[in-house]
Amino acid sequence: MQKALLLFILLGCSSLATAQNRYFVLFKDKAGSNFSLEKPSEYLSSRAIERRNKQNISISTNDLPVNQSYLEILKEGGAEVLFTSKWLNGAVIEIDKNDLNTVLGYDFVKGLEGEYSNGLEGPNARRKPNTKDYSYPVFFDAGASTDQLQMLGADVMQNQGFTGKGVLIGVFDSGFPNAPNLDVFQNLFNEDRVVETYDFVNQEENVFNDHYHGTHVLSCIAADLEGQMKGTAPGASFLLYTTENVFSETRMEEVNWLIAAERADSIGVDIISTSLGYSNFDGKEQDYTYSTLDGNTALITRAADLAASKGILVIASAGNEGNDPWKFITPPSDADSIISVAAVNSDGQYAAFSSLGPSVDGRIKPEVAAKGVATTIASPNNLIGAGNGTSYAAPLITGLAAGLRQAFPDLTAMELRDIILKSGSQAGQPDDKLGYGIPNFLRAYEMANIQSLISSTDENILVFPNPAENTDFIKVLIANEELGNSFELSLSNLSGQELYRETFKRNYFELPLLQEVRPTGTYLLKIWNENFSETKRIFIE
Structure with missing residues (x-):
């Protein structure tokens, strides 16, 4: 590129x-x-x-x-x-x-x-007390990353050919040391898919001599070493930006993030992935409080929402403060137009260190979750190891989003965000630990198909497949959202005999083809509520 x-x-x-x-x-x-x-x-x-x-x-x-x-x-x-x-x-x-x-x-x-402050190390500086690193390099058998892909359905996504190809991802972190020399990134660099690098802390192009955290994070998305480790979007292209100064904690790092986001926007980035969060700073007078988690206060939060307003999907780690007195998400996770990501273990259970919501104004935070306990990562020493933290859950979601972006390039960033949330394992009952839960590619893929159908029709109701052949279900979609969210449905034969009746409270429904309607023929499907009534002919072949 x-x-x-x-x-x-x-x-x-x-x-x-x-x-x-x-x-x-x-x-x-x-x-x-x-x-x-x-x-x-x-x-x-x-x-x-x-x-x-x-x-x-x-x-x-x-x-x-x-x-x-x-x-x-x-x-x-x-x-x-x-x-x-x-x-x-x-x-x-x-x-x-x-x-x-x-x-x-x-x-x-x-x-x-x-x-x-210029953010350089000094006698009053403190080394990232609010960004914990739980990494521990160990050797793995082949395919150690399989479970974190399967948890999201990213293995199915890649088998269908959606690897993030053509999608440009900006990764904002603390540096990416030795990345060009790691086995897991050979395809990435050989194919020239690192479009640009820049270190906004030291104002130089080289980002490969800084802190290791970014290398870990990048591997969750871009790793591509057959039999050993795969990221969730190994075919994507990248902007690699250093915005975090690990030697101290100052609000200048929020400024770096803002400038990096503007640069990424100008180049044409599709997704920004950031595993950074800011609440405590060198000098307590600048610390954020829970009352400032309103989506409008922290500079990095405002920058994230501005990026979203340009059609960029922003994905951020929720934070690792669940066991600490702070315990809440850290900016920019409180931004209202982004996706903040919590951590779960391999069984899909909440990780105790994962930061909690909601935002101070009551919005669901974090929005989704991915594996953040013993997550498979690659280290600058060319070992494949494991790490704990929402820092690794967020890039896993980023890769899922990149695959969906490749599959559905016409979705807006906010539509894509909405689909990912609705595909969550607890979308019906979100909470302040995992939000809408663990998203899944197949669920999101079906929802995106539905979204595409809604966008392409002027009809109130879509019934498909119609004619129906060799299928156990007929799918019913209420494409006009103004008709409400609760409906009655009945299926009758041409003699007026009612064969099936159901009430449903969503705009999408799968009608089972019961034995009574197995015979080839024409049937009448009626859908109604207090706002409308419409009848469709369906054909069983």
């Missing part, structure tokens, strides 16, 4: 070690921009534009790059511009604190999003 050539403003790559004062300055407008909504190809790839068009998402003002003249004025005033954000319309700068008031006095400056 050819790498997109886009406007990507990453300025000021001088030594981070000397950075002292970092601020996210917001602008009032994009007046006088060199770019326009009428020429999106100047700042979005054709793939990004196509994704929007398919989902009827308009190019909007927050897609426009920030005003270049504003950046020049900032630099003339002594600021070093590190990143720009088109979605929030601002820039991350480094400047002496004594000169900050001058910047805030510019007539185009709206104010500050925040002040940030």
Whole structure:
């Protein structure tokens, strides 16, 4: 896949070690921009534009790059511009604190999003107390990843040819050391399916010399070593971005995530997978509280929802805080338009360390679950081992989503999200541990087919197959959602004899072909409620 050539403003790559004062300055407008909504190809790839068009998402003002003249004025005033954000319309700068008031006095400056540490290791830094790593490298027999694929039906998905081919996934993590040299990734790199890499912490392209966590995570999706390990989407393409600084915990990492998401959007990413969460920081004054899990407060949460608004499916680990005093999900899992993922063991039972919901405003969180206990992973030392954590459950779901995206390329990201949730093992009774439960490819595949049927018809009711031959069921779909959600159904022969009657409270129903209707012939299927009544002829062959 050819790498997109886009406007990507990453300025000021001088030594981070000397950075002292970092601020996210917001602008009032994009007046006088060199770019326009009428020429999106100047700042979005054709793939990004196509994704929007398919989902009827308009190019909007927050897609426009920030005003270049504003950046020049900032630099003339002594600021070093590190990143720009088109979605929030601002820039991350480094400047002496004594000169900050001058910047805030510019007539185009709206104010500050925040002040940030540069995130380097120091005497007050703490090494990720809220991101636990339970990995333990061990040797496995061939096919150690089989059960985590089977749990989701991903083995069936791949047998049907859906490996995520053509789907672009952005993985945001702490680094991917030695990934190009690992056996499980040889197909990935030999086929040039790593489209781009970038380290937003150190501002460099190399992501293969950082922290091992991202390598573990990537293997859950992309591993492809026959007989030993397969990820859930071994045929997908990837953007590999380092946004997490493991040597400390600061809100700058949320900024890194935002900028990475904007970059991934511009290239044309389909899915963002992130096994990162933020609640506690160096310096307690910036810690989030449960009351801030409202889907609108944390910067990374807002960034995740903005990505979703561009037609990107965002999948995040729920967190490993279930046994801790915090115990709840961590941002960005509280975002309302993404999928947050809990962990279960090989028996599908809740893992005690998995973070709990709901969000503070009562939304179901996490949404789904996958194997996060003794999950098969690949390590930078070229061993296949195991690890515990929602960090590994989330990428397993990401691969499932990629296979479904390949199978149903016309679904919107929100339709795909909805289908994955509804395919969950406890979709009828979601809870604050596993949400809608463990999703399954075959259930999701059938639902996606139904969604496609609904989108392609103007009829109120669809009955199929019709004529029916060599089948034990006739499927009935109420395609018009305005008709309600509770229906009566009766099946009669042409003599008026009622052979079958049922009440159902959903828009999809499988009518068993009982012995009474086995004979070849024509029958009348009546469906009604207080809003409507309709009769269909069905033919049994």
